[in-house]
Amino acid sequence: AQSVTQLDSQVPVFEEAPVELRCNYSSSVSVYLFWYVQYPNQGLQLLLKYLSGSTLVESINGFEAEFNKSQTSFHLRKPSVHISDTAEYFCAVTSNDYKLSFGAGTTVTVRA
């Protein structure tokens, strides 16, 4: 079984400032890792994923996440946020089956 811990429930940040959302996982086997984003009153959308290969993965809107096996982490970062990045972000993990385990979520509020 696997589990996910998102270390911050709320992250307020000013526009154009950097942001980091922390995610740690536990699993006894190899894992696949994901970040999903949920904008207000919408369903979840895939932001980025790590399956294998390069430990640094990027999304089309400037987010990146780095898989660190020794620290069992998959932190999400963006060097400069926009108002439109206000959303809830979920880290998720699976170990080679159909089911994702989600973290509790981190709410990012971007202020002008």
Place this chain on the structure above:
Amino acid sequence: NAGVTQTPKFRVLKTGQSMTLLCAQDMNHEYMYWYRQDPGMGLRLIHYSVGEGTTAKGEVPDGYNVSRLKKQNFLLGLESAAPSQTSVYFCASSNTQVASGANVLTFGAGSRLTVL
């Protein structure tokens, strides 16, 4: 291009009433899932299906039943609603196993259920 459609979007029930949430996908996906989302707990898997006619239990299946009689539809039923089932319910579907590398879960917009 509808994707995943959930009905109803909102519902208020009294304790003990029954209801069914409908999830429909038009992408010919094999796998379908029902999650519930509660504050501070993220999404928890209730039941899932790996194909037409199959269902399986997730993390929190108690108090819910599901059916997948048609490939495009996945129904979630509450036989006797309880206040603890007040939540936002999300349906999702995918066309492959996660391990294939191509898996992307497509989510519906959610169904907000309140049980009084």
